Amino acid sequence: MIKRIHHVCIAVHNLDESLELYSSLFGVRPSKIKELPEQGVRAALMPLSQGGEIELIEPLNPESGTAKFLEKRGEGIHHFCLETDDTDQELCLLADKGVELIDKKARRGLAGLVGFLHPKSTKGALIEIAQEVPD
């Protein structure tokens, strides 16, 4: 079952500079900062006091999907993430409803066990499904 909006993710050129800006504007602080080489990004999550988090991602190399996104569109909102109790079950249910999956099985991401849906199945929005699990 989909429970809540877990985070909104913004693709940026410079993670450290952007973290400083977002901290100063919205009073948020990163709870996690991590390199995710398999996703080609360095990423940070900043929880808001009453729900939801802002994620910032910076590409690790020019081949990263995020580098291509930045080249094509510039900095901006990249995806948003919906939290569930069970990512694998949710992906399975969504595939049964005809959604094209980018990830057929849950994998480790910054937000837990995650899987992405193809935007062509969701009116152009890149949506991540995430299940929080201990690090």
Next chain:
Amino acid sequence: MIKRIHHVCIAVHNLDESLELYSSLFGVRPSKIKELPEQGVRAALMPLSQGGEIELIEPLNPESGTAKFLEKRGEGIHHFCLETDDTDQELCLLADKGVELIDKKARRGLAGLVGFLHPKSTKGALIEIAQEVPD
């Protein structure tokens, strides 16, 4: 003070068809559907059970900013919204920090008293600030 992610908004060509899709995929139902002629959109908000909402917007006419967004980028994530206790105060604080405002004063929107920040001040992300008020 910024409290939480209030909603994520997706611009679509056909609101009714998209509401049906999102309802079927994520088990959400619209709590509000409204024409906002001054913003040039018909919009719907769909709350998730444990926090955050998904908003869908459809342009009312070809001159609407949303129509231009769709023409340029196609359907997809349009903005996200951060909830505060006092939109006017928040806009004032953000302007003092050097943020360029699209709305200098709060105005009525679907999510309450709202104001938009210019994406050039927020790493390309279009961000709305909203204060919930009775309809």
